[in-house]
Amino acid sequence: MAFKVPRHIIKVALISSPILALFSMAPMTFVVFTINNKPVSAIDPDLGMLALAISSITISIMLFWGINIYIFYYLKESFKRKSWSTNWLYPLSYIEVWTWIFILRTLLSDLRPEELHNVPHEGLFPFLGATMVNTLILILLNLFDARSKQSELQLEKAQLEFSHLRAQHEQLKSHIEPHFLFNALNTLKILQKKSPNLAQQYTVNLSNLLRRSISFQKNDFSSLREEVSFLKDYLELQKIRFGDSLDYRLHLTKDQLDSYRLPIFTLQILAENAIKHNAMSKNSPLIIDISIGLDNTLVFRNDISRKNQMSEGPGMGLKNLSERYDLLNVEAPRINDSGTSFEVHIKLL
Numbered sequence: 001m002a003f004k005v006p007r008h009i010i011k012v013a014l015i016s017s018p019i020l021a022l023f024s025m026a027p028m029t030f031v032v033f034t035i036n037n038k039p040v041s042a043i044d045p046d047l048g049m050l051a052l053a054i055s056s057i058t059i060s061i062m063l064f065w066g067i068n069i070y071i072f073y074y075l076k077e078s079f080k081r082k083s084w085s086t087n088w089l090y091p092l093s094y095i096e097v098w099t100w101i102f103i104l105r106t107l108l109s110d111l112r113p114e115e116l117h118n119v120p121h122e123g124l125f126p127f128l129g130a131t132m133v134n135t136l137i138l139i140l141l142n143l144f145d146a147r148s149k150q151s152e153l154q155l156e157k158a159q160l161e162f163s164h165l166r167a168q169h170e171q172l173k174s175h176i177e178p179h180f181l182f183n184a185l186n187t188l189k190i191l192q193k194k195s196p197n198l199a200q201q202y203t204v205n206l207s208n209l210l211r212r213s214i215s216f217q218k219n220d221f222s223s224l225r226e227e228v229s230f231l232k233d234y235l236e237l238q239k240i241r242f243g244d245s246l247d248y249r250l251h252l253t254k255d256q257l258d259s260y261r262l263p264i265f266t267l268q269i270l271a272e273n274a275i276k277h278n279a280m281s282k283n284s285p286l287i288i289d290i291s292i293g294l295d296n297t298l299v300f301r302n303d304i305s306r307k308n309q310m311s312e313g314p315g316m317g318l319k320n321l322s323e324r325y326d327l328l329n330v331e332a333p334r335i336n337d338s339g340t341s342f343e344v345h346i347k348l349l
Contacts, residue, residue, distance in 0.1 A: 005073055009144055013065035020136075021057035024129045060104060064134050067096050072141050090138065097134045101126050181210070183272065187241050198240055205237045220328060221349065222264045224298070225257035228290075231267040235288070238275060245280040251291035260298075260348040263324055267300065269317040270344055274302045276317075297334075298346040304339065
């Protein structure tokens with residue numbers, strides 16, 4: 001079974017091996033010359049032997065890394081999948097390291113410097129050094145493993161939070177169409193009594209708008225051009241009912257329409273809110289004005305003409321919109337109510 005080793009561990013192994021080899025030689029060299037009563041300044045190394053020593057120690061340390069990586073990323077995981085105990089894998093690591101040191105000493109026994117013969121228990125030094133290096137490698141691998149598991153837990157937590165937020169957002173989006181459909185059907189009921197011809201036209205336009213809204217539901221965001229196009233369809237539908245009592249003005253350039261995005265249904269919700277909360281007539285029409293401000297926010301504005309009997313609640317549409325923006329991690333809409341005009345400033349993306 002193949003196993004994948006993180007790249008950063010391979011880099012650490014390759015970089016640390018020669019460094020540890022150099023550091024491991026220094027104490028041994030000092031001990032040898034101290035016991036043989038030679039000053040360190042008297043060291044006249046055989047470059048060939050020195051290169052061989054450093055190379056053999058470097059290769060040994062790389063092998064230690066390889067042994068422990070195999071244990072950590074293959075044997076340990078295999079044992080966990082089979083519910084076997086992994087406690088004896090650490091002693092196995094030391095046994096394999098000591099075995100290699102024994103083999104290496106046997107192969108290179110004829111090349112040992114004469115000065116080593118005067119060092120008491122010099123045969124233990126390679127095993128002691130290997131044990132210390134192997135312990136350091138195990139500590140590093142455990143630290144990497146703990147960090148990796150912490151990152152995995154954080155990733156899983158983030159994914160769960162994202163899934164939860166996604167579910168909340170989808171729930172909020174699902175509230176939009178039923179809310180709009182409820183209002184549209186009420187309007188259709190009124191038109192059927194007052195003007196059957198308008199009711200028929202309204203039904204056709206409503207069908208087209210709903211068909212388009214279904215394709216919108218697949219995404220969280222849409223271009224400003226798509227949002228404006230959907231808004232125009234929605235307002236033209238409302239104009240069938242209200243006639244000249246409702247009008248809209250768009251102050252947007254082609255470049256602006258193609259340069260920005262918005263969460264879907266943003267403009268339709270704002271328009272629906274304006275129609276719901278304001279009285280309108282031919283003499284005093286409700287005019288919706290849309291432009292882009294100096295701070296690159298979309299400004300949705302309408303004059304206020306309060307209905308004698310206000311609809312209940314502070315505005316479910318605006319509340320829904322603010323909650324959706326919060327879940328999408330987008331700056332919430334800013335509302336300015338001067339008493340005579342109502343403005344909503346929307347962050348463009």
